[in-house]
Amino acid sequence: MTAAPTVTVPFFPPALFEADRPALIALVREVGLDPEQRFILGARTAAFEELMRADLGAADVVACSSGTSALSLVLRAMDVGPGDEVIVPAFGCAPLASSVVTAGAVPVFADIRPDTMTMDPEAAERLVTRRTKAVMPAHMFSVMADMPRFTELARRHGLRLLEDSAVAQGGVLRGVPAGLWGEAGLYSFVQVKTCGMPGEGGVVVTRDPALGERVRTLRNHGQHPGRRFVHHTIGVNSRFDEIQAAFQTHRYAGFPARLARRAEIAAYYTERFTPLADRGVTPPPPDPDGRCFYVYTVLADAREALAAHLAAHGVASHVYYPQPLPAHAAFAPYAPPGARWPAAERAARRHLALPVHHLLTDAQVQQVADLVCAFATGHR
Numbered sequence: 479m480t481a482a483p484t485v486t487v488p489f490f491p492p493a494l495f496e497a498d499r500p501a502l503i504a505l506v507r508e509v510g511l512d513p514e515q516r517f518i519l520g521a522r523t524a525a526f527e528e529l530m531r532a533d534l535g536a537a538d539v540v541a542c543s544s545g546t547s548a549l550s551l552v553l554r555a556m557d558v559g560p561g562d563e564v565i566v567p568a569f570g571c572a573p574l575a576s577s578v579v580t581a582g583a584v585p586v587f588a589d590i591r592p593d594t595m596t597m598d599p600e601a602a603e604r605l606v607t608r609r610t611k612a613v614m615p616a617h618m619f620s621v622m623a624d625m626p627r628f629t630e631l632a633r634r635h636g637l638r639l640l641e642d643s644a645v646a647q648g649g650v651l652r653g654v655p656a657g658l659w660g661e662a663g664l665y666s667f668v669q670v671k672t673c674g675m676p677g678e679g680g681v682v683v684t685r686d687p688a689l690g691e692r693v694r695t696l697r698n699h700g701q702h703p704g705r706r707f708v709h710h711t712i713g714v715n716s717r718f719d720e721i722q723a724a725f726q727t728h729r730y731a732g733f734p735a736r737l738a739r740r741a742e743i744a745a746y747y748t749e750r751f752t753p754l755a756d757r758g759v760t761p762p763p764p765d766p767d768g769r770c771f772y773v774y775t776v777l778a779d780a781r782e783a784l785a786a787h788l789a790a791h792g793v794a795s796h797v798y799y800p801q802p803l804p805a806h807a808a809f810a811p812y813a814p815p816g817a818r819w820p821a822a823e824r825a826a827r828r829h830l831a832l833p834v835h836h837l838l839t840d841a842q843v844q845q846v847a848d849l850v851c852a853f854a855t856g857h858r
Contacts, residue, residue, distance in 0.1 A: 486792035538690025541718035545666030562611035616642035649770030
């Protein structure tokens, strides 16, 4: 039996928080022994929300239990419900569609741009009907959606604009941070995200204080902040953990440096991979504006062979979405009979994500790039 190759370049590092272990242990003790005994939505959560609000220049930042929950809360706060349609990308994560369904509305799938793998504004506009309530573009992998065009589309048709920026914290397009183009956006803090943590959580970010206040009420069983057991609306339990809030506050100062390292690695990959487009491996567009390097994803004609080549040399890679959302059994009922999404279908067959986390060494980055280049050169 042949032994499996040793992974020398992990897709996500197993020791992501090792350097912060002493601080995390100290924070667990601090919160656990705090005389207030407040473990959710306490002073530490409020301080973290304010830290992010001031840093972004937002009207409000509302911490909640996950990025998925953040999507659902904003849809509720926007009064999206039965009889409404929400235009979403046909390629991406399940919550893009499931959050709409759980709100009682209908997801309408728009095809994506073949180069960025983000929702195509022209395809989205063709789907607007009198029942359309909102449009929900999503940033994908390392590229922000075309938010200027979606902003104009929403204005022209009188639609709510919800920006799924779960993967894009730290991204900036034309001087505007990801999450602040629409009426509301969100970030996810699951450990693999750019500002991840050892647990589950997210935030809603908005320029609209009234929308933020409604989200704040909905996340805690419909109670207004500071007054328990008086329920003004039907809400949910989407509360944030005090230990995680303290930990995120502790790590926040280092976020720009971690993000810059990801961008440095991505720039090197793009420089190495751009000449490979005619050999079946295409990197993301090189424009640095609107980039958010959650993962670095290429489009490969021979994806499985490239992934196997990398694995044979100890480099882990990842396929995120092996089929478009309308092709899943869960969402097939919302797909019009005979409809196709050619760009989404092609992206599902070709995308492959490469390691880009900030703990990669220069030697590991070069190893990944050398292997991809060698494969593309030898495969044609």
